[in-house]
Amino acid sequence: MQHSQGAGGVLRLISSASNVSLARPEETVFGEMLDSWAAQQASRGLRQSVIRARRNLVDRLCEHSGHAPWEWTPRDIESFTVELAASGVALSTLRGYHGSIRQFCEYLTSPHYDWAEICEAQFGTVPSQVCLPWNTLAHRFEFEGDGSRRPLTYDEVEKLFDTADRRVEDLVSSRRKGALAALRDAQLLKTVYAFGLRRTEAVSLDLADLHHSAKMRSWGRYGALHVRWGKAAGGGAPRRRTVLLVPEFDWWIPGMRQWVEEARPRFAGRDLPSIWVTERRTRVSPGYLDRRFADLREAAGLDEKLTLHSLRHSYATHLLEFGYAERFVQEQLGHAHASTTSIYASVSSDYKNRVLANALKGLLEIEEEQ
Numbered sequence: 001m002q003h004s005q006g007a008g009g010v011l012r013l014i015s016s017a018s019n020v021s022l023a024r025p026e027e028t029v030f031g032e033m034l035d036s037w038a039a040q041q042a043s044r045g046l047r048q049s050v051i052r053a054r055r056n057l058v059d060r061l062c063e064h065s066g067h068a069p070w071e072w073t074p075r076d077i078e079s080f081t082v083e084l085a086a087s088g089v090a091l092s093t094l095r096g097y098h099g100s101i102r103q104f105c106e107y108l109t110s111p112h113y114d115w116a117e118i119c120e121a122q123f124g125t126v127p128s129q130v131c132l133p134w135n136t137l138a139h140r141f142e143f144e145g146d147g148s149r150r151p152l153t154y155d156e157v158e159k160l161f162d163t164a165d166r167r168v169e170d171l172v173s174s175r176r177k178g179a180l181a182a183l184r185d186a187q188l189l190k191t192v193y194a195f196g197l198r199r200t201e202a203v204s205l206d207l208a209d210l211h212h213s214a215k216m217r218s219w220g221r222y223g224a225l226h227v228r229w230g231k232a233a234g235g236g237a238p239r240r241r242t243v244l245l246v247p248e249f250d251w252w253i254p255g256m257r258q259w260v261e262e263a264r265p266r267f268a269g270r271d272l273p274s275i276w277v278t279e280r281r282t283r284v285s286p287g288y289l290d291r292r293f294a295d296l297r298e299a300a301g302l303d304e305k306l307t308l309h310s311l312r313h314s315y316a317t318h319l320l321e322f323g324y325a326e327r328f329v330q331e332q333l334g335h336a337h338a339s340t341t342s343i344y345a346s347v348s349s350d351y352k353n354r355v356l357a358n359a360l361k362g363l364l365e366i367e368e369e370q
Helices: 005-015 025-043 048-065 074-086 091-109 115-123 154-173 179-195 199-203 217-222 252-266 286-300 309-322 326-333 349-369
Strands: 224-227 241-244
Touching (some): 074 091, 074 309, 154 179, 154 286, 179 199, 179 252, 179 309, 199 286, 217 252, 241 326, 309 326
Antiparallel strands (some): 224 241
């Protein structure tokens, strides 16, 4: 591990021995964070009055949220903003506050410093960026731009999937043709959302791409998806990645199991590799998926500007709101670059598994008790 001078005394103390346990670690680490951030700003020529104001702002957010910086989530900055706005703080001031908190988070998560390692060693968690394009004044939480670029709200996602499920139920109860295709379409759209997939990634999935989760054996082979046709860069080959199912989306499993193990065999046998097969024993096409989304969107009465890709935006937004680290979300989505923070540079498989393991811990304890 390369150590920068930004982490100061805490870093030197921790690096001197692997089993160091700080006395009053929260207070020590937080104080060193503020001091080293102040030194970094001073080296850039910022006035001491500005540096003091920014330190005070960090203290205020900690007091408001009841959390240390390495525990902050996007909801903390949102709640803080709402409280400040209600007290009459001007929009221009709020925008400045967002910028300061964003810079502080960028400093903590920068790969040029070691705060992620220090926090993980001392507290078992790492800091993340909480000022995001959709919850700060750069792009207000109430989306103002092109509707096709915004994520669906939780209510919109639920309405879309309820509409898809009702279509299946109506076809089954009326004994009309098309129930299996409707079930396939509903589960395909749920897969796009539950794993944040691009349309080509989704329709290109094969049965062999269903994988187990090492942490949740009860999920069987529905704990992860191996994406083999990710977006290529610079004319290269498609990028591959494994996308892990997160506990918040385990509702996806029963429907997927029903499609794969009960419904799909009526369309095709094991000789066809594709998960999403048609009545004619062909693979569902990206264009077909776009049309089915548009059809269900209209039936659900949703904004006509929403597109299939909006489900991918929704996945990213909702994972961040659940409190997942940005690095984990980036790896899940298969982004080669990130515009919000340089910490997206690289994530090891071990780190990715640790993030998911923390989320699964509570669920595992419940299952063990049962």
